[in-house]
Amino acid sequence: MATNTADVLVLGMGPGGESLAGQLAEAGLSVIGIESRLVGGECPYYGCVPSKMMIRAADALAEARRVSSLAGSATVQPDFGPVADRIRVEATTDWDDTVAVERFTGKGGQLVRGRGEVTGPRTIQVAGEELTAKRAIVLNNGTDPAVPPIDGLADTPYWTNREAVKTRVAPESLIVLGAGVIGLELAQAFARFGSTVDVVEMADQILPPEEPEAAEVVLETLAAEGIAVHTGVAAERVEHDGKAFTVRVGAQTLIAERLLVATGRVSDLAGLGLASIGVDTNSRFVSTDEYLRVRDGVYAIGDVTGRGAFTHMSMYQAAIAARHILGEQAHGAEYHAVPRVTFTDPEVGAVGLTERQARERGLRVHTATTQLASSARGWIHRAGNAGVIKLVVDADRGVLVGATSAGPSGGEMLSGLTVAVHAEVPVARLRQMIYAYPTFHRAIEDALGRLAG
Numbered sequence: 382m383a384t385n386t387a388d389v390l391v392l393g394m395g396p397g398g399e400s401l402a403g404q405l406a407e408a409g410l411s412v413i414g415i416e417s418r419l420v421g422g423e424c425p426y427y428g429c430v431p432s433k434m435m436i437r438a439a440d441a442l443a444e445a446r447r448v449s450s451l452a453g454s455a456t457v458q459p460d461f462g463p464v465a466d467r468i469r470v471e472a473t474t475d476w477d478d479t480v481a482v483e484r485f486t487g488k489g490g491q492l493v494r495g496r497g498e499v500t501g502p503r504t505i506q507v508a509g510e511e512l513t514a515k516r517a518i519v520l521n522n523g524t525d526p527a528v529p530p531i532d533g534l535a536d537t538p539y540w541t542n543r544e545a546v547k548t549r550v551a552p553e554s555l556i557v558l559g560a561g562v563i564g565l566e567l568a569q570a571f572a573r574f575g576s577t578v579d580v581v582e583m584a585d586q587i588l589p590p591e592e593p594e595a596a597e598v599v600l601e602t603l604a605a606e607g608i609a610v611h612t613g614v615a616a617e618r619v620e621h622d623g624k625a626f627t628v629r630v631g632a633q634t635l636i637a638e639r640l641l642v643a644t645g646r647v648s649d650l651a652g653l654g655l656a657s658i659g660v661d662t663n664s665r666f667v668s669t670d671e672y673l674r675v676r677d678g679v680y681a682i683g684d685v686t687g688r689g690a691f692t693h694m695s696m697y698q699a700a701i702a703a704r705h706i707l708g709e710q711a712h713g714a715e716y717h718a719v720p721r722v723t724f725t726d727p728e729v730g731a732v733g734l735t736e737r738q739a740r741e742r743g744l745r746v747h748t749a750t751t752q753l754a755s756s757a758r759g760w761i762h763r764a765g766n767a768g769v770i771k772l773v774v775d776a777d778r779g780v781l782v783g784a785t786s787a788g789p790s791g792g793e794m795l796s797g798l799t800v801a802v803h804a805e806v807p808v809a810r811l812r813q814m815i816y817a818y819p820t821f822h823r824a825i826e827d828a829l830g831r832l833a834g
């Protein structure tokens with residue numbers, strides 16, 4: 382068996398792995414990146430970027446449909462072709478990672494293509510070769526779509542996000558399993574292109590981890606756009622007759638041209654060989670310390686750490702781990718102000734704890750909510766003004782520990798709230814700030830005024 386040695390081995394080149402490997406190579410370390418599919422990972426080829434291109438186009442259609450209530454008339458004839466072209470040509474170069482590979486090798490890195498398996502604290506086996514790390518190995522293997530064991534499903538040509546972003550046309554009809562982030566973002570985007578959409582969610586609330594008030598405003602908009610959302614029910618059987626899917630959900634039978642499975646993600650820790658370094662492979666995630674160390678000389682970054690499956694988390698952790706590997710002064714990772722945005726319309730921006738999470742932690746909690754539609758800007762905006770701001774305060778410390786901004790630009794509105802939660806700015810100081818008129822974010826001042834104390 383051939384051997385190859387480098388300072389650092391990076392297993393999986395998702396957004397964090399690619400970034401870390403590049404930083405270390407530029408700093409002069411020898412780095413081998415190991416990637417079985419595409420350098421850059423899920424986000425640029427199957428995730429964030431293509432889905433947001435779909436959403437950008439779908440939002441343009443929705444805005445055009447709002448013209449009639451504001452500015453005369455507009456005729457809307459959706460065509461998914463330009464979106465499919467943009468995804469293929471601009472976003473993914475037809476799912477070819479040559480540019481990303483050259484970016485990495487241009488910094489001095491070496492790429493080994495193949496499925497790697499950890500065989501010890503310093504060794505990874507890939508493509509018949511045993512690679513050895515002199516300084517560290519970094520795990521950035523990410524996740525794959527989870528497919529629930531629903532009777533009949535495995536034998537059908539269902540979509541996950543990976544097939545959905547490759548479609549050339551919006552299906553006539555679509556059933557989506559899972560009303561989480563992926564399910565809802567894609568359900569609304571396709572519906573705006575003319576697909577008839579049913580969403581099936583096992584939990585009683587859509588976007589289960591988020592505030593119920595935010596889920597409610599999203600649900601109202603989805604319903605107004607004709608999307609049928611079935612909550613608190615599970616699909617019991619799936620069939621495909623060569624043309625259409627039939628999904629049995631309780632007493633109902635749903636039929637559609639396509640079925641999208643968006644029921645969460647999984648990582649195969651056992652298949653990755655992590656038992657060889659003492660990781661519990663029955664667990665969903667790999668635990669790390671504040672410098673992203675699993676153990677001495679082994680780091681993990683990204684979705685597999687279970688700290689939030691977001692590109693910004695993977696990149697944040699990559700920067701900390703890279704500094705630590707280089708022996709530079711590094712701040713440890715903090716997770717009290719993790720921002721996240723669901724890019725539905727209304728967008729749901731959220732940071733830190735929800736009210737439920739804060740109460741589960743035993744905090745004495747005050748909350749306040751305000752509806753965007755009744756703010757000055759919301760009233761002016763009119764069509765598409767649904768939204769809510771919710772603040773969660775640790776009453777004993779007088780600081781925000783969580784906040785949600787659902788509405789038009791809910792993700793952009795989040796920035797001020799993220800600063801407040803991250804820096805633990807006292808609520809008393811936030812009340813003394815000036816909020817520009819008439820912005821959506823001025824509604825934060827209204828919510829602060831509604832807080833007790």
Ligand SMILES: Cc1cc2nc3c(=O)[nH]c(=O)nc-3n(C[C@H](O)[C@H](O)[C@H](O)COP(=O)(O)OP(=O)(O)OC[C@H]3O[C@@H](n4cnc5c(N)ncnc54)[C@H](O)[C@@H]3O)c2cc1C
Pocket residue numbers: 392393394395396397398415416417418419420421422423424427428429430432433495496497498521522523524542563653682683684685689690691692693694695724
């Ligand atoms: C549809 C969709 C939309 C999304 N939208 C957003 C968004 O808007 N904003 C956001 O922040 N996040 C979004 N995400 C999440 C985001 O894509 C991930 O959090 C992000 O990709 C970070 O993942 P990662 O770095 O852990 O690894 P990944 O991107 O999952 O990459 C891991 C890489 O490791 C490789 N790999 C795995 N095992 C091995 C092995 N044994 N050997 C070799 N290579 C291996 C894989 O092939 C893959 O390329 C979205 C995800 C999806 C699916």
Ligand SMILES: NC(=O)c1ccc[n+]([C@@H]2O[C@H](COP(=O)([O-])OP(=O)(O)OC[C@H]3O[C@@H](n4cnc5c(N)ncnc54)[C@H](O)[C@@H]3O)[C@@H](O)[C@H]2O)c1
Pocket residue numbers: 529558559560561562563564566581582583584587588589614615616643644645646689690691721722723724
């Ligand atoms: N905008 C973004 O930042 C963005 C976008 C997409 C994905 N992501 C990341 O990717 C992760 C995965 O997304 P996801 O939407 O697949 O997972 P998710 O965990 O967000 O949602 C999955 C949903 O499916 C439901 N579910 C599970 N099994 C089911 C079943 N058998 N029938 C019906 N419903 C079922 C769950 O209750 C849950 O609501 C997210 O957690 C997020 O971190 C982020």
